[in-house]
Amino acid sequence: MKKTALKNRYFLMRHGHSVANEKGIIISSPVRGTSEYGLSEKGKKQVLTAAENFRGDAPLFIYASDFLRTAETAALLGEALGIDKIIFTEKLRERFFGEYEGKSNSFYSDIWKRDIVDCHNNDKGVESPVHVARRTESLINELEQRHKNCSLILVSHGDCLQILQTVFQNVPPETHRSLRHLETAEIREMAD
Numbered sequence: 001m002k003k004t005a006l007k008n009r010y011f012l013m014r015h016g017h018s019v020a021n022e023k024g025i026i027i028s029s030p031v032r033g034t035s036e037y038g039l040s041e042k043g044k045k046q047v048l049t050a051a052e053n054f055r056g057d058a059p060l061f062i063y064a065s066d067f068l069r070t071a072e073t074a075a076l077l078g079e080a081l082g083i084d085k086i087i088f089t090e091k092l093r094e095r096f097f098g099e100y101e102g103k104s105n106s107f108y109s110d111i112w113k114r115d116i117v118d119c120h121n122n123d124k125g126v127e128s129p130v131h132v133a134r135r136t137e138s139l140i141n142e143l144e145q146r147h148k149n150c151s152l153i154l155v156s157h158g159d160c161l162q163i164l165q166t167v168f169q170n171v172p173p174e175t176h177r178s179l180r181h182l183e184t185a186e187i188r189e190m191a192d
């Protein structure tokens with residue numbers, strides 16, 4: 001995807017520090033993720049700071065994963081930026097981590113090692129890098145049809161955004177961990 005060809009500015013935002021981050025566990029299932037494990041107190045503060053520092057041109061739209069931690073992030077951000085309507089999309093949900101659901105986040109490094117050698121890695125029911133790349137790219141394609149000359153903030157999760165960055169940078173999805181990771185509540189514009 002060539003940035004010069006895009007009609008809009010895209011800002012990727014990872015949710016603020018969450019209760020799952022605090023506990024060091026993987027929460028990727030929509031059943032739990034949409035109703036539990038929202039932002040920690042630290043995460044709420046991070047989001048307000050990110051909103052203060054955000055510089056984007058109007059018109060501005062916020063798209064978010066419907067997980068609780070991203071919905072809370074988007075709501076706080078929207079309130080701070082004067083945007084009352086958040087548009088939720090399942091395409092920004094966290095990568096599904098299959099049998100690792102609810103387990104320690106120390107397992108991420110094993111999963112990422114397998115990703116590097118196999119872009120279709122779905123060991124133990126993990127959603128593959130290719131699948132995440134396709135669903136997120138299809139969202140960008142939709143947004144390019146729907147908007148023109150807008151700033152779009154996409155509020156999502158660590159792995160989902162890591163893989164979406166590969167789409168913008170036009171590199172293979174399995175190389176996602178070689179790109180700079182987004183910290184909690186970090187907002188990063190996709191640029192060359």
Ligand SMILES: O=C(O)[C@H](O)COP(=O)(O)O
Nearest residue numbers: 021094156157158159160
């Ligand atoms: O990349 C990561 O660190 C994991 O996907 C966790 O991300 P999350 O805290 O956004 O769920």
